[in-house]
Amino acid sequence: xxxxxxxxxxxxxxxxxxxxxxxxxxxxxxxxxxxxxxxxxxxxxxxxxxxxxxxxxxxxxxxxxxxxxxxxxxxxxxxxxxxxxxxxxxxxxxxxxxxxxxxxxxxxxxxx
Amino acid sequence: xxxxxxxxxxxxxxxxxxxxxxxxxxxxxxxxxxxxxxxxxxxxxxxxxxxxxxxxxxxxxxxxxxxxxxxxxxxxxxxxxxxxxxxxxxxxxxxxxxxxxxxxxxxxxxxx
Numbered sequence: 001x002x003x004x005x006x007x008x009x010x011x012x013x014x015x016x017x018x019x020x021x022x023x024x025x026x027x028x029x030x031x032x033x034x035x036x037x038x039x040x041x042x043x044x045x046x047x048x049x050x051x052x053x054x055x056x057x058x059x060x061x062x063x064x065x066x067x068x069x070x071x072x073x074x075x076x077x078x079x080x081x082x083x084x085x086x087x088x089x090x091x092x093x094x095x096x097x098x099x100x101x102x103x104x105x106x107x108x109x110x111x112x
Numbered sequence: 113x114x115x116x117x118x119x120x121x122x123x124x125x126x127x128x129x130x131x132x133x134x135x136x137x138x139x140x141x142x143x144x145x146x147x148x149x150x151x152x153x154x155x156x157x158x159x160x161x162x163x164x165x166x167x168x169x170x171x172x173x174x175x176x177x178x179x180x181x182x183x184x185x186x187x188x189x190x191x192x193x194x195x196x197x198x199x200x201x202x203x204x205x206x207x208x209x210x211x212x213x214x215x216x217x218x219x220x221x222x223x224x
Contacts, residue, residue, distance in 0.1 A: 034212055043116075043203050043215030044155075087155070091210060098143055098162065098210040104154040 002027045002092050006103035013078055013110050021073040021106045023088030031091040033071050034100065035064050038085045078110045116216035118204050124222045125194055133189045133219045137206030144187050145213060146179055147203040194223045
């Protein structure tokens, strides 16, 4: 069964304290892996798409990496405004069906 | 307005009433998705439209829920005979084929 697991469920960091969020997945074939950020009361905001093992994408203080079993979202020297829930989703290879399988998210809190 | 829009932003209704939620996807996007998110929970897939194909309704929780997409663009999610457990944020997203999904701001539904 296709599955996505994110850890930890919640992470509290001091401003400037770097860390990583994990997204482990099990799919028969991976079309793509997506990272989103969701602020309270808003829809998820797209961050990155990764397609193949070894691929990396960066945006400001965020860097996403991908292996054959998991993806990491590295946060370098975070600021309070990076506080949000980070969602990971995988897109299995299923003909023309482009549905995503979503993780439950990691709630990140950055304390000033 | 280049993003996904949803209306209304908030809807309060009485138990047993019908409600209609609207989604305007990004122009040119072929795929449209509806999700439900209860307070503090992850995304629950409801229904998926892809081009002219029959929609994937596998996530609809009961036959009180239905959705249509007219002219390959605007979509309406209808909930008949609303129940208190239907209270949640309803999110719409659109994508170009299998590319990243872009979300609207959501409609917060409260059933009294």
